[in-house]
Amino acid sequence: MPKITFLPNPDLCPEGVTVEAESGESILEVALRNDIEIDHACEMSCACSTCHCVVRKGFDSLEPSDEQEDDMLDKAWGVEPQSRLSCQARVADEDLVIDVPRYTLNHAKEH
Template sequence: MPKVIFLPHETLCPEGMVVDAAAGDNLLEVALEAGIEIEHACDGSCACTTCHCIIREGGDSLNETTDQEDDMLDKAWGLEVDSRLSCQCQIADEDLVVEIPKYTINHAREENH
């Protein structure tokens, strides 16, 4: 059973967190079920970048990005080579180390996080 290791995030999980997942699980759903309130303004439909995360380890085991995800990622704050939209990540059988960026661009909110 793969583990998802969320690195510490100032407000969402200050101590970091390790969560068990199953192959086939969606990364955003795993985070939300663990109480890590990653923003997801489009409800996981790949229409925004609020669930942007950076896969620090294990990214090669995830499903490939789609053209739609790649297009959306171009708009993400703090984009890195290992950036993904967590709503589009299907976990495989390898452990993941995930960093949630400090900020997100969410035009539906008054303040950006």
Template sequence: MPKITVLPNADLAPNGAEIEVAPGTSVCEALLENGIEIEHACDMSCACTTCHVIVRKGYDSLGEPEEAEEDLLDKAWGLEPHSRLSCQAIVSRDDLTVEIPKYTINHAKENH
């Protein structure tokens, strides 16, 4: 089974984490199922950027992002070339290393 290595995040995974994941699972689902409470304000419907992650290893094993995801990523805080919305990044057979950015843009939570 593939493994997702989560780099340390002060709020969500202070010590980082390693989790085994069934292929076909989204990165967001895998994190939530393993107690890493990544934000997902749109309930994983590809309508916000709160579940943004940076894929540090294994990016090419993920399917190509669709246009809707790419358009949203343009609005994500801390965007990098290997950024993905974790709700749209589906685990294949390869291991991944992901970083959860320190900040997210959540207009509902921030009362904007």
């Protein structure tokens, strides 16, 4: 069973955490199941960039992003070559290390 390590994030998981994932789950689904509340303003429909993450390890194990995801990533804050939308990136069989940027462009967030 693959594992996902979420690097420390002062707002989401200050100490960082490693959790188990099922192949085929999105990174966001794994995070939410483990109480890591990554913003996701569009309810995982690939219509915003609020769930942007950077895959620090295991990026090549993920299926490539499609054109719609790439278009949304163009709107994200702090995009890097290994950036993905966590709602679209599905876990394969390799462990991942994920960095969730501290800032997001979430115009719908109310708190």
